[in-house]
Amino acid sequence: MRLFFLLIPLILLPAYAESIPNYNDPYSPIFTDKPVYTWTDKIKMTILAPSWNTNNNLIDSIGDDADHSIKIGTSENSLKRYKFTETNVNSGIFTAEVILTGFAHDANGDGNIDTMPRTTGNGPTSGFLEVDRDSSVTISFEFADGVVLVKSVPISWNVGSISFLKEILLSNASVMIRVVDPDMNLNPEALDHIPIHLFSDSDSAGIEIEGIETSESSGSFIGTMILSQDSPSSGNRLYALPGDKISAKYDDHTLPKPFSKSDHLQIETFSVIDSSVPSTERLTSLPINFSDSFTNKIDSFSTNIQFQMVGTIQNNQEYKQKFVYLFQVKNADNSVESISWVQGELSSKQRLDVSQSWTPKKSGTYNVETFVWNSINDPTPISNPVYASITVE
Ligand SMILES: [Ca+2]
Ligand SMILES: [Ca+2]
Ligand SMILES: [Ca+2]
Ligand SMILES: [Ca+2]
Numbered sequence: 001m002r003l004f005f006l007l008i009p010l011i012l013l014p015a016y017a018e019s020i021p022n023y024n025d026p027y028s029p030i031f032t033d034k035p036v037y038t039w040t041d042k043i044k045m046t047i048l049a050p051s052w053n054t055n056n057n058l059i060d061s062i063g064d065d066a067d068h069s070i071k072i073g074t075s076e077n078s079l080k081r082y083k084f085t086e087t088n089v090n091s092g093i094f095t096a097e098v099i100l101t102g103f104a105h106d107a108n109g110d111g112n113i114d115t116m117p118r119t120t121g122n123g124p125t126s127g128f129l130e131v132d133r134d135s136s137v138t139i140s141f142e143f144a145d146g147v148v149l150v151k152s153v154p155i156s157w158n159v160g161s162i163s164f165l166k167e168i169l170l171s172n173a174s175v176m177i178r179v180v181d182p183d184m185n186l187n188p189e190a191l192d193h194i195p196i197h198l199f200s201d202s203d204s205a206g207i208e209i210e211g212i213e214t215s216e217s218s219g220s221f222i223g224t225m226i227l228s229q230d231s232p233s234s235g236n237r238l239y240a241l242p243g244d245k246i247s248a249k250y251d252d253h254t255l256p257k258p259f260s261k262s263d264h265l266q267i268e269t270f271s272v273i274d275s276s277v278p279s280t281e282r283l284t285s286l287p288i289n290f291s292d293s294f295t296n297k298i299d300s301f302s303t304n305i306q307f308q309m310v311g312t313i314q315n316n317q318e319y320k321q322k323f324v325y326l327f328q329v330k331n332a333d334n335s336v337e338s339i340s341w342v343q344g345e346l347s348s349k350q351r352l353d354v355s356q357s358w359t360p361k362k363s364g365t366y367n368v369e370t371f372v373w374n375s376i377n378d379p380t381p382i383s384n385p386v387y388a389s390i391t392v393e
């Protein structure tokens with residue numbers, strides 16, 4: 001298309017010198033800035049008509065003349081005698097724009113109509129045209145007597161999309177969410193906004209934030225929220241703990257066929273929030289101790305006498321942390337003799353002793369290893385492992 005656009009003026013170069021329209025060479029293509037439009041877009045139109053550059057020193061105009069009019073319309077509504085003006089005194093290129101005003105519809109689901117359908121204006125700007133969802137806009141120019149040039153462009157709605165700008169979300173950090181739905185560019189000359197619903201495992205009701213259009217006619221919207229593990233949800237702040245799934249939802253009320261005009265569709269995405277504390281630094285695991293059944297510390301061990309293995313963990317975070325603490329005992333051959341675990345939850349900064357008993361059956365050297373994971377189902381280490389060696393007499 002671009003190549004075509006550049007070549008045509010060269011071919012028609014002799015026509016620039018014409019002082020009256022050259023009816024014998026009625027080549028005058030009509031271009032639009034997009035191949036398909038949504039219901040509330042602005043259409044920028046260009047007509048290449050060098051033979052209508054009747055004065056090389058003046059900005060000429062076309063379309064507003066009853067004999068050679070430009071009509072912009074749908075099957076229902078139209079703007080007649082719409083004026084296009086030359087881009088400079090001697091270009092032979094004529095432009096105009098028209099703003100589509102859609103039809104009466106509640107585009108965001110709040111119960112109120114969001115459009116102002118109207119058909120009015122004379123060009124080259126500030127013209128408004130009502131359009132239906134699945135219609136088309138036709139631009140026709142009576143270039144010469146009996147010669148009408150026509151260009152049609154389709155109108156359609158789009159299914160929106162939603163995404164987090166970053167794949168990994170961090171605690172106490174701001175998070176950006178992008179929604180793309182050209183249909184919600186309701187005013188192509190101002191920033192529009194849309195509602196975005198956000199919720200977490202820890203706050204299933206969540207919050208509703210505004211996505212703001214990135215430029216006046218982009219149809220792309222960015223919303224920002226802060227994840228907080230310390231404060232309840234409010235405004236743009238969402239309460240969420242590390243490990244939570246964070247969901248973002250946009251309710252699209254402007255759907256293309258085969259949906260009906262009154263249908264709506266939840267467009268949803270989610271991400272998992274990671275802790276801003278590195279995984280293995282969430283808890284500190286202190287050295288293991290051993291004690292008898294009366295909680296007295298011991299350092300000698302005998303076969304067939306039960307003793308306690310005591311681990312200590314400390315939560316380094318300002319918030320709760322679930323854990324599973326595993327004790328594993330291996331013999332001198334590196335075979336596992338015993339494995340057992342304790343599950344629980346630590347409050348902010350809490351230190352806790354966890355213990356399991358074990359009765360050695362044979363004398364020998366044993367290695368006790370402890371691991372701390374998120375859970376049995378999610379074996380992400382949340383502290384470094386701790387080792388101890390014991391000798392059973
Ligand atoms: Ca001119
Ligand atoms: Ca509405
Ligand atoms: Ca806009
Ligand atoms: Ca849509």
